[in-house]
Amino acid sequence: MTPRTVEDALIRCERVTKSYRKGENTITPLEELDLEVPRGDFLALMGPSGSGKTTLLNLIAGIDRPSGGRLFVGGTDIATLSRGRLADWRSEHVGYVFQLYNLVPVLTAYENVELPLLLRTMTGDERHRRVRTALELVGIADRHDHFPRQLSGGQEQRVAIARAIVADPTILVADEPTGDLDRESAAAIMDLLCRLNAELGKTLIVVTHDASCAQHAKRTLTLEKGRLIGSPAGVQA
Amino acid sequence: MIPPRLVPLVLKQLVRHRVRTGLTAAGVAVAMFLFVGVETLQQGVRRATGAAADDTTLIVYRENRFCPATSRLPQDYVRRIEAVPGVVSAVPVKIVVNNCRASLDVITYRGIPATDSGGVGSIAGKWEFLAGSLEATASRSDAAIVGETLASRRKFKVGDSFDASGITVVVAGIIRSSEPQDQNVAYVHLEFLQRAAGKGGGLGVVTQFTVRVADPARQKEIASAIDDLFRTEADPTTTRPEKAFVAQAGADIVAIVGFTQWIGWGSLAAVLGLVANSIVLSVQDRVREHAVLQTLGFRSGLIARLIISEGMLVGILGGAVGTGIALAVIRSGSFSLSQEGMSVPIEASWSMLLLGLGLSTGVGLLAGLVPGWRAGRTEIASCFRAV
Numbered sequence: 166m167t168p169r170t171v172e173d174a175l176i177r178c179e180r181v182t183k184s185y186r187k188g189e190n191t192i193t194p195l196e197e198l199d200l201e202v203p204r205g206d207f208l209a210l211m212g213p214s215g216s217g218k219t220t221l222l223n224l225i226a227g228i229d230r231p232s233g234g235r236l237f238v239g240g241t242d243i244a245t246l247s248r249g250r251l252a253d254w255r256s257e258h259v260g261y262v263f264q265l266y267n268l269v270p271v272l273t274a275y276e277n278v279e280l281p282l283l284l285r286t287m288t289g290d291e292r293h294r295r296v297r298t299a300l301e302l303v304g305i306a307d308r309h310d311h312f313p314r315q316l317s318g319g320q321e322q323r324v325a326i327a328r329a330i331v332a333d334p335t336i337l338v339a340d341e342p343t344g345d346l347d348r349e350s351a352a353a354i355m356d357l358l359c360r361l362n363a364e365l366g367k368t369l370i371v372v373t374h375d376a377s378c379a380q381h382a383k384r385t386l387t388l389e390k391g392r393l394i395g396s397p398a399g400v401q402a
Numbered sequence: 403m404i405p406p407r408l409v410p411l412v413l414k415q416l417v418r419h420r421v422r423t424g425l426t427a428a429g430v431a432v433a434m435f436l437f438v439g440v441e442t443l444q445q446g447v448r449r450a451t452g453a454a455a456d457d458t459t460l461i462v463y464r465e466n467r468f469c470p471a472t473s474r475l476p477q478d479y480v481r482r483i484e485a486v487p488g489v490v491s492a493v494p495v496k497i498v499v500n501n502c503r504a505s506l507d508v509i510t511y512r513g514i515p516a517t518d519s520g521g522v523g524s525i526a527g528k529w530e531f532l533a534g535s536l537e538a539t540a541s542r543s544d545a546a547i548v549g550e551t552l553a554s555r556r557k558f559k560v561g562d563s564f565d566a567s568g569i570t571v572v573v574a575g576i577i578r579s580s581e582p583q584d585q586n587v588a589y590v591h592l593e594f595l596q597r598a599a600g601k602g603g604g605l606g607v608v609t610q611f612t613v614r615v616a617d618p619a620r621q622k623e624i625a626s627a628i629d630d631l632f633r634t635e636a637d638p639t640t641t642r643p644e645k646a647f648v649a650q651a652g653a654d655i656v657a658i659v660g661f662t663q664w665i666g667w668g669s670l671a672a673v674l675g676l677v678a679n680s681i682v683l684s685v686q687d688r689v690r691e692h693a694v695l696q697t698l699g700f701r702s703g704l705i706a707r708l709i710i711s712e713g714m715l716v717g718i719l720g721g722a723v724g725t726g727i728a729l730a731v732i733r734s735g736s737f738s739l740s741q742e743g744m745s746v747p748i749e750a751s752w753s754m755l756l757l758g759l760g761l762s763t764g765v766g767l768l769a770g771l772v773p774g775w776r777a778g779r780t781e782i783a784s785c786f787r788a789v
Contacts, residue, residue: 220783228697229783249701256699263786267694271418272411281698283407328698 174237175336175368176202176225181234183220183391194220196391197234207362207369209382216388218372219340225370226338227255239335256284260329260367264341266321268313274324275300275309281332299327303357319350326357330367337361339371343378355381403714404707412711419684423716426680430720430762431727433669433676438728438758440666443659445754446739446746450582451649451656458490458618459644460625462611464637468651470497470609470743475637477608482631488624490616491524494608496592497743498599500566507555508740509566510587513595513608516540522589524614529584534560534575543594545574549585551747554736569598583648586738586745609743613641651742659739659746670765673717677769681713685773692777693785702778709777710770717766718759725758 178200184193194217202208202225210218223229224236227243236244239258246254268277278299282292300306303323313321322342329337339358343351359381362369371382379385387394404412416423462483464473483492496513515521516539526536532550538560539545548558553576558564563572571590579585596604615624625641632639642650649656685692692705700708729750737748 223783223786226697229781249703252696252699252701254699255697259697259699261697263694267690269691269694271414276411276414280411280695283405283411284699 174201175204175206175239176200176370177237178221178224179235179237181221181224181231181236183217183224183229184232194391195224195231198391198393200386200393202368202370204368205362205366207359207381207383208371209379209385210370210372210388211374211376211379211385212388214374217391218388220391221388222338222340222370222372225336226259226261227251228261256281256332258335260332260334260337262322262325262329262337262339262342264344266313266318266325266345268321268324268328270313273310273312274305274316274327277313277324278327278331280328285332295331296327299331300324302330302361303327317350318346319353322346322350322354323357326354326361330361330365335368337367337369339369341372341374343373343375351375351378404704404711408704408708409711412708412715415708415712416715422680422684423719426677426716427720427723429676430673430717430766431724433673434721434724434758434762435728437666437669437673437761438725438754439732440662440669441757442728442732442748442750442754443739443746444663444666445751446582446748447656447659450652450744450746451645454645456618457621457643457645458615460613460615460621460628460641461644461647462492462613462628462639462641463609463647465629465640468742469502470499471502473609474607475610475639477606479632479639480611483611483613483628486624486627486631488615488617488620488627490614492614493521493524493612494592495610495612496595496599496604496607497609498567498569498595499740499743501740502742505740506737508586508738508743508745509552509556509564510740510743510745511546511566511569511571511595511599512587512589513592514589515592521592525581525584525612528579528581529577530579532576532578534573536575538574539591542572542574543591544571545590546571547575547577547589548573549587550576550578551585551736551738551745551749552588555738567599569595582747583644583745585747586740612644648744648746651744652739652746655739655741655746670761673720673762673765674769677713677716677766678773680716681709681770681773684712685709685777689777689780689785693780693782696780696782704778706774706778709774710767713766713770713774714763715766717762717764717769721759721762721766725755725762728758729755 178198180197180199181195182197183195184191210221212218224231231244235242243251243254275296278296279292282295300309303326305320305323305327308316308320343354346354355378358369361367373379464475467473477494480492480494483489493514498511500509517523539547558573560573563570571588615621621643628641629639695705732748733750739746739748
């Protein structure tokens with residue numbers, strides 16, 4: 166593995182803490198976490214339920230904010246961005262793949278993939294070309310006019326991945342992308358993610374419970390009770 | 403409001419939730435139908451009774467009488483009225499109606515002299531003949547010139563004869579007039595109507611005088627001068643501007659129509675509640691979807707505007723259908739609300755179409771504001787945790 170410096174790190178978490186109130190209690194899913202992820206990495210985050218994997222992923226993706234510490238992505242401390250600027254940042258830098266796909270049910274596969282591009286100024290032809298390319302890349306172009314209810318779980322996840330990559334984001338994050346799929350479909354999805362990392366150089370962070378899925382990653386980190394254990398930040402697990 | 407490239411996204415949400423959209427739009431349509439119907443009545447009352455700065459018409463009626471059947475004035479008052487300074491013309495008018503009560507289908511005969519001065523010539527300047535001609539009335543005593551609304555409602559054509567209150571006339575012309583009262587009456591020869599209505603004994607007696615004055619600002623002064631002339635006569639008079647006279651003669655109608663404005667506003671409130679409820683339910687159903695859109699980079703304000711646009715489009719759709727049907731019914735029915743021989747026209751107008759569309763759009767927008775704002779402000783992570 167190539168040694169990294171702070172400047173190499175695409176993502177750098179410095180003593181990041183996340184806590185929120187739930188009724189009378191304060192929940193702290195992440196506590197003073199340090200982490201560096203270099204550009205082009207494929208990182209698997211593992212750990213038991215409630216260990217803070219998804220919280221960390223959400224913080225890195227900019228859909229949640231840390232309660233303490235600093236979180237740099239591409240040199241930007243995203244915790245300091247306003248709500249609107251953070252939305253713009255997400256549209257430019259983040260592709261998010263959900264466990265339950267979260268496709269918009271009234272839109273076809275094509276229209277779901279097109280969504281991120283509707284935020285950008287480009288011609289209809291350019292938009293069409295990029296959507297077609299993304300659909301072909303994930304091998305679902307022939308189902309472009311199908312609604313989510315007409316697709317299998319694996320096919321829906323392919324559409325979700327196409328939606329995540331269509332705007333050419335800097336980081337691709339996936340929260341249990343195979344958690345709702347059978348073994349065969351899960352393997353196919355992980356192969357696809359590996360290809361995106363290897364061929365397109367996408368920085369990829371995947372949360373998973375499944376060790377066989379984690380084996381596809383270049384390195385694995387384990388979280389427990391909001392802290393990284395076993396594998397120090399930035400070190401091959 | 404939203405970039406054009408996002409308009410198809412809003413349309414797809416509406417079209418592909420067609421049951422919800424259809425039911426909401428249908429509710430809006432029913433409410434807007436009611437609102438436009440009521441507002442058209444209000445507009446008719448305003449047109450018939452609202453005074454304008456350039457009004458020059460006075461009505462001289464028998465004092466303390468409001469019904470054509472009981473207002474009886476000597477026809478020869480006309481010469482003394484014409485002599486009052488400031489009066490341009492005075493036309494003696496005999497009015498016979500087939501129904502004194504408030505009704506949507508009253509036939510009102512107005513008998514006026516067939517003379518150029520002090521007769522039909524004094525008021526025909528505001529008429530546009532849609533069929534027949536003024537000259538055609540000269541050839542027969544039972545000729546009638548019928549207002550466009552009455553002709554349309556009863557489907558009269560030139561040459562048709564009709565009977566009301568036991569008086570049979572023949573249609574010699576159909577007119578359109580800028581005066582609301584002309585649109586719903588049948589003008590006939592005064593002497594013919596006096597004979598027919600009074601069984602030969604009504605000659606020399608009229609219901610009212612229609613007086614034109616030169617200076618609108620002097621209406622009040624001239625009205626007083628006319629009433630002073632006849633104060634000590636056996637048949638004293640009360641003279642008022644025409645619009646004020648209509649408002650008093652049709653006071654029941656004006657009061658009822660005034661009350662119906664609450665139905666109109668109630669309908670609008672129903673539209674607001676209906677669309678807001680539909681949007682709130684829709685937003686609740688799509689919490690996760692909106693969180694996904696935010697994850698993709700849609701700003702809070704943009705999500706709010708998408709939701710508001712949905713409300714506006716449902717409002718426009720329902721408003722267009724409801725307003726369109728209401729105006730079509732009003733146009734095809736050629737209704738006119740009449741009482742004591744006075745008419746309140748109920749007419750479809752482009753301004754009403756614009757009002758209906760504008761209000762339903764505005765209500766749709768208003769209904770989407772709060773749900774849109776709340777959907778846009780939701781924390782993304784909490785949506786995925788909660789759902």
